[in-house]
Amino acid sequence: MTDRALRIVIGVLSVVGIGVAGYLTYVHYADVEPICAAGGEGGCAKVQASDQSMLLGVPVALLGLGAYITLLACAVIEAEWSRMLGALTALIGVGFSAYLTYESVFQIEATCQWCLTSSTLMVLMAGLCTWRLLRAPVDGARSSEPLPD
Amino acid sequence: MSSRAEEKAARRAEREAAQAKQEASAQRKKRLSILGGVAALAVVIVVGAIVISQSGTDDSGPGGSAEGKAAAALVGGIDQSGIVLGDPKAPLTIEEFVDYQCPFCGQFSREVFPTVLEDYVRTGKARIVLRTLSFLGEDSVTAARFATAAGLQDKQWQFTEAFYAQQGEENSGYVTEDFLKQVSADAGVDYDAAAEQQGSEEVTKILNEAQLAASEKGRDSTPSFAMGPTGGEIEAVDADVLDVEAFTKTIDEQLAAAEK
Incomplete structure (x- = not known):
């Protein structure tokens, strides 16, 4: 996969993530019940109302939204810092998502398809962003063109 | 003449190959060290966030139960x-x-x-x-x-x-x-x-x-x-x-x- 294709895939997944996290952020602030297709009756509402849905008074949905917007920006911008920031954001995202999924299943005992979708996206993002960071050329590296005689 | 030119070209190719190998190795090392730093920073931030999140779920105190x-x-x-x-x-x-x-x-x-x-x-x-x-x-x-x-x-x-x-x-x-x-x-x-x-x-x-x-x-x-x-x-x-x-x-x- 070329770097360009990789950035496009990361960008598309970021947009999906923005949709999911944006919806959950809206649900939080509008105080409405999320549409819940899986995870039992009221599973999403239970997860959304849990202690773990807030971090230092900020809804985790809003933090997720911020993360996906950062990932989108990092995919659009072609620079060393954007590759590093993208990988950092995705790795933090996957770590925190893993914790939230654990809490959801074992502590809150309810699951929510929105949160699970976001966790899956973050796993994909972590893989793609790490790959993008590792395969990029180091700044100032020579090209593979033959040297002049 | 042609043999000298060939020798020169071979040496040059060897040099280039060695240089490319060295560069690739340095690049790999640099990339991995960058990834290591990024991963370590991510771990620190995630652990911090989990500690903060857990402290908010205590069963007592003004935060409720x-x-x-x-x-x-x-x-x-x-x-x-x-x-x-x-x-x-x-x-x-x-x-x-x-x-x-x-x-x-x-x-x-x-x-x-x-x-x-x-x-x-x-x-x-x-x-x-x-x-x-x-x-x-x-x-x-x-x-x-x-x-x-x-x-x-x-x-x-x-x-x-x-x-x-x-x-x-x-x-x-x-x-x-x-x-x-x-x-x-x-x-x-x-x-x-x-x-x-x-x-x-x-x-x-x-x-x-x-x-x-x-x-x-x-x-x-x-x-x-x-x-x-x-x-x-x-x-x-x-x-x-x-x-x-x-x-x-x-x-x-x-x-x-x-x-x-």
Whole structure:
């Protein structure tokens, strides 16, 4: 996969993530019940109302939204810092998502398809962003063109 | 001549290959060290976030309790106005008569109410009106007034569920300021505003109406119920309120009658 294709895939997944996290952020602030297709009756509402849905008074949905917007920006911008920031954001995202999924299943005992979708996206993002960071050329590296005689 | 040129070209190719190999190796090392740094930073941030998140889920303190919050969350996302929970256009109206100290009210709330809530209220089939009585003792009066004041914030149902999740022993004096603060935190009730309004005329009026409804319908024990079509005659209904199957059967019958 070329770097360009990789950035496009990361960008598309970021947009999906923005949709999911944006919806959950809206649900939080509008105080409405999320549409819940899986995870039992009221599973999403239970997860959304849990202690773990807030971090230092900020809804985790809003933090997720911020993360996906950062990932989108990092995919659009072609620079060393954007590759590093993208990988950092995705790795933090996957770590925190893993914790939230654990809490959801074992502590809150309810699951929510929105949160699970976001966790899956973050796993994909972590893989793609790490790959993008590792395969990029180091700044100032020579090209593979033959040297002049 | 040609052999010298060939030798030169071979040496050059060798040099280039070695250089490329060295560069690739340096590049790999640099990339991996960057990734290592990024991963380490991510781990530190995630661990920090988990520690902060965990400290917010303590079972005590001003942040409230996990059981209380989970109980209050049950009614999340359902229309609520004062003492009424559910769609105002729901065909069936259920009146529930309670005393906050009554242990069976707590048991009903924990064991039967979640089914009623999910199957009838959340689905728009029924709305529930909370009629708060206070005949068991002083704690009942304190709880009734404060809960009704929480109702002025349209949070009485969250408060009620959080209260029952942590209900104490009857007349043990557990309904203290700290207890009410904790239940308020669980239920998302503005404690200061409710504390200010608990002695208000509005609260007294709502409690008097509940008492009047209980007298009219001969509801002298708790939890007890009255049901009927919304906007129509609400009549006393006797059912086995602590048995989910029996209670939902009663609701089904009342609902069928209300929808006629």
